[in-house]
Amino acid sequence: MEYGAKSLVIGLDLGGTNSVFGVVDSQGEIIATTSIKTQAYPSVDQYIMESVKAIKQIAEQVGGMEKIRAMGIGAPCGNYYKGTIEHAANLVWAKGIVPLANMFVNELGIPVVVTNDAKAAAMGEMKYGVAVGMNNFVELTLGTGVGSGIVANGQLIYGFDGFAGELGHMIVEPGGRPCGCGRKGCLETYCSATGAVRTAIAMLEESPEATSLRDIATDKLTSYEVYKAAMAGDTMAQEVFKQTGRRIGIACANIATFLSPEAFIFFGGLAQAGELLLRPIEEAYNENVLSLYKGKARFLMSGLDGAKAAILGASAIAWDLK
Amino acid sequence: MEYGAKSLVIGLDLGGTNSVFGVVDSQGEIIATTSIKTQAYPSVDQYIMESVKAIKQIAEQVGGMEKIRAMGIGAPCGNYYKGTIEHAANLVWAKGIVPLANMFVNELGIPVVVTNDAKAAAMGEMKYGVAVGMNNFVELTLGTGVGSGIVANGQLIYGFDGFAGELGHMIVEPGGRPCGCGRKGCLETYCSATGAVRTAIAMLEESPEATSLRDIATDKLTSYEVYKAAMAGDTMAQEVFKQTGRRIGIACANIATFLSPEAFIFFGGLAQAGELLLRPIEEAYNENVLSLYKGKARFLMSGLDGAKAAILGASAIAWDLK
Numbered sequence: 001m002e003y004g005a006k007s008l009v010i011g012l013d014l015g016g017t018n019s020v021f022g023v024v025d026s027q028g029e030i031i032a033t034t035s036i037k038t039q040a041y042p043s044v045d046q047y048i049m050e051s052v053k054a055i056k057q058i059a060e061q062v063g064g065m066e067k068i069r070a071m072g073i074g075a076p077c078g079n080y081y082k083g084t085i086e087h088a089a090n091l092v093w094a095k096g097i098v099p100l101a102n103m104f105v106n107e108l109g110i111p112v113v114v115t116n117d118a119k120a121a122a123m124g125e126m127k128y129g130v131a132v133g134m135n136n137f138v139e140l141t142l143g144t145g146v147g148s149g150i151v152a153n154g155q156l157i158y159g160f161d162g163f164a165g166e167l168g169h170m171i172v173e174p175g176g177r178p179c180g181c182g183r184k185g186c187l188e189t190y191c192s193a194t195g196a197v198r199t200a201i202a203m204l205e206e207s208p209e210a211t212s213l214r215d216i217a218t219d220k221l222t223s224y225e226v227y228k229a230a231m232a233g234d235t236m237a238q239e240v241f242k243q244t245g246r247r248i249g250i251a252c253a254n255i256a257t258f259l260s261p262e263a264f265i266f267f268g269g270l271a272q273a274g275e276l277l278l279r280p281i282e283e284a285y286n287e288n289v290l291s292l293y294k295g296k297a298r299f300l301m302s303g304l305d306g307a308k309a310a311i312l313g314a315s316a317i318a319w320d321l322k
Numbered sequence: 323m324e325y326g327a328k329s330l331v332i333g334l335d336l337g338g339t340n341s342v343f344g345v346v347d348s349q350g351e352i353i354a355t356t357s358i359k360t361q362a363y364p365s366v367d368q369y370i371m372e373s374v375k376a377i378k379q380i381a382e383q384v385g386g387m388e389k390i391r392a393m394g395i396g397a398p399c400g401n402y403y404k405g406t407i408e409h410a411a412n413l414v415w416a417k418g419i420v421p422l423a424n425m426f427v428n429e430l431g432i433p434v435v436v437t438n439d440a441k442a443a444a445m446g447e448m449k450y451g452v453a454v455g456m457n458n459f460v461e462l463t464l465g466t467g468v469g470s471g472i473v474a475n476g477q478l479i480y481g482f483d484g485f486a487g488e489l490g491h492m493i494v495e496p497g498g499r500p501c502g503c504g505r506k507g508c509l510e511t512y513c514s515a516t517g518a519v520r521t522a523i524a525m526l527e528e529s530p531e532a533t534s535l536r537d538i539a540t541d542k543l544t545s546y547e548v549y550k551a552a553m554a555g556d557t558m559a560q561e562v563f564k565q566t567g568r569r570i571g572i573a574c575a576n577i578a579t580f581l582s583p584e585a586f587i588f589f590g591g592l593a594q595a596g597e598l599l600l601r602p603i604e605e606a607y608n609e610n611v612l613s614l615y616k617g618k619a620r621f622l623m624s625g626l627d628g629a630k631a632a633i634l635g636a637s638a639i640a641w642d643l644k
Contacts, residue, residue: 136482150580152479152486159474159582160458161618166579169612171572181612250493257488258472258580260481290491290503296483 001031003062006069010055011315013117014038014075016090019047021054022311023062026319028128030308032058044093044103052107070111071104072318074120074310079162080317083114111321117141117310119156119165121267121302122149124313130265130303137263138255139302140167140248142270145180146188146195152259156317168192172251190247193223193270200226200240211236227273241276248277249284256285256293267302267309274301323353325384328391332377333637335439336360336397338412341373344633345380345390348641350450352630354380366415366425374429392433393426394640396442396632401484402639405436433643439463439632441478441487443589443624444471446635452587452625459585460577461624462489462570464592467502468510468517474581478639490514494573509573515545515592518566522548525558533558549595563598570599571606578607578615589624589631596623 003025011030013020019038022030034054041047059065077088083101088094104112115123122139125131131139135154141147146168150157157164168188169181176185177198189195201218204211212229213221213236229237252264264281271277282299304312325347333352335342341360344352356376363369381387399410405423410416426434437445444461447453453461457476463469468490472479479486490510491503498507499520511517523540526533534551535543535558551559574586586603593599604621626634 134482136479136486152474152481153477155475155477157458157474157581160456160584161582163614164458164474164580164582166582166612166614168579170576170579171610183610183612254492254576255580257490257492258486258577259479260483260486260488262482288493288505290488290505292485292488 003067005066008062008067009069009315009318010071011311012071012073013310013314014073019051020311021058022315023058024312024315028312030311032061034058039092041093044098047093048103048107055108068110070318070321071108072120072314072316073100073112073114074117074314075100075114076116078114078116080113080115080158081162083112085114113317113321115317116147118147119149120313120317121309122151123156123316124304124309125265125302126151127316127319128304128312130300131263134262136259137261137265138259139265139267141268142192142266143268144192144194146192150259167255170251172247187251191244196223196226196240196244196270197221199243203236203240207236209236213237223270227276230276241273242280245277245280246284249281250288252281252285253289256289256297260293261297263298263300265300265302267304271301325389327388330384330389331391331637331640332393333633334393334395335632335636336395342633343376343380344637345384346634346637350634352633354383356380361414363415366420369415370425370429377430390432392640392643393430394442394636394638395422395434395436396439396636397422397436398438400436400438402435402437402480403484405434407436435639435643437639438469440469441471442635442639443631444473445478445638446626446631447587447624448473449638449641450626450634452622453585456584458581459583459587460581461587461589463590464514464588465590466514466516468514472581489577492573494569512569513566518545518548518562518592519543521565522562525562531558535559545592552598563595564602567599567602568606571603572610574603574607575611578611578619582615583619585620585622587622587624589626593623
């Protein structure tokens with residue numbers, strides 16, 4: 001297939017383990033892809049050099065760099081305004097503030113933009129997923145932590161410093177579970193995949209109830225194991241999803257007072273539980289929300305293919321660049 | 323003074339008692355004003371007829387209707403998208419859904435837009451007040467209730483249905499004080515002027531402490547009386563502001579995870595307490611907020627003259643109309 005000049009974008013899903021590059025067309029098809037190990041390079045210069053090689057290689061497959069309009073990067077601690085990643089504790093070569101976008105611009109000669117993975121997911125959703133045509137929605141990514149991307153008036157909210165949208169750190173239970181952020185009771189301590197497992201472990205300790213969850217060592221327990229048990233009819237495992245969903249629903253009721261979104265969209269490992277999670281979310285939302293909002297918002301699973309979502313999301317923020 | 327064609331806007335502050343009209347220039351000066359009694363008319367048609375008379379009269383003072391570009395209305399339950407006021411329980415002629423903007427358009431032949439008073443205040447702040455040049459901020463109006471106007475990316479957030487920005491109904495204390503909305507623990511039950519008085523009354527009941535607040539019958543107690551006592555050195559009255567401020571600060575810490583605003587701006591009766599309220603707000607905010615946001619946001623009193631603010635706010639939403 002022949003592509004027009006500047007008719008394609010590159011998405012880079014910069015994760016702690018792999019950096020996955022994809023050339024994406026306007027329909028959201030990934031037409032060429034490759035990856036490198038994120039942490040195999042001791043310095044950011046070497047990381048950039050290897051990345052540029054990888055990018056040029058996939059660009060060749062689609063007719064060369066002149067087909068590429070821009071690049072979007074979804075990265076931990078990515079700052080959209082500055083094009084930096086800032087204090088990304090998990091990346092060996094990224095101590096302090098790394099001007100990632102500018103470094104790529106210098107090598108590639110195309111516009112490059114950075115944001116965090118959850119904001120990228122929301123943009124991907126709006127460009128290629130279930131949020132096509134929506135101007136006001138909230139995407140919550142329920143993985144190891146809880147991330148969020150918030151779209152209002154058809155635009156991502158970045159806040160004045162680029163760091164808006166950390167809904168995983170709304171405090172939903174003052175004095176509650178300790179959070180990695182150093183505070184207590186953050187949404188993600190209850191409603192991430194990890195948080196759901198904490199709930200399961202707490203239930204196992206507090207209740208003598210028979211449950212297949214006891215067949216798994218607690219340090220081996222994952223949200224996927226809890227999901228499988230729930231689907232097989234295990235009452236305690238179902239209760240874990242019910243409590244987790246209700247917490248999310250109540251948090252969404254507070255989020256509604258801010259945005260009154262058309263939809264809440266759930267992405268990530270835990271969200272794959274589908275109705276098991278969505279039903280208690282919606283129920284708790286409508287029980288707790290201001291009557292003005294009752295029954296209005298939709299609760300949806302992401303429409304992005306999990307494996308491709310991060311690249312699509314990163315690519316989505318690149319389309320509007322000039 | 324001679325004004326150019328379409329160089330002025332009209333602001334209408336539609337309150338439960340008075341409807342105040344002002345002709346406003348681009349500098350935020352109210353150059354002509356008049357008012358009518360909001361509820362003196364049994365039907366919306368009669369209200370519109372009297373309003374149109376009032377508008378034409380002040381327009382004459384500045385050179386006629388051809389000088390007027392558009393009109394903005396700040397009204398309870400105003401819906402920006404539809405130009406309606408919806409279920410405004412306090413207005414005798416406004417049962418159900420009233421297409422207020424269209425009714426004025428038909429009579430005046432200029433664009434007319436409606437929003438609620440708190441959103442109008444935020445627009446006024448951005449156009450004429452302390453938020454000039456800010457693109458991301460939250461305005462909280464602390465009056466009988468708590469209203470809010472949220473600006474992200476330089477635009478007011480209306481949400482998908484026009485009813486975003488009801489931060490007064492964030493639940494800050496699950497199972498807490500009963501709210502007029504039928505739920506419990508909403509921010510406004512603690513942090514409106516009325517909420518601060520409820521806090522004072524609760525303290526008077528719970529503590530034997532000597533305080534000048536006991537000299538006032540509880541049904542006569544107002545936030546202004548508490549303010550005067552606090553300024554005169556009354557410890558309990560000061561504690562009321564401290565607790566109220568801390569509640570607001572903790573709520574703002576949660577709001578930050580959404581928007582990461584440049585500033586929180588406070589407007590309305592209770593906000594006039596100034597530092598007495600702002601200091602505990604800022605203190606509790608920085609103690610409770612995610613470290614990423616610590617020390618970044620500013621806490622400001624509105625820069626709008628209280629008496630003119632509602633008209634200026636209403637007029638501010640009219641400038642961008644075509």
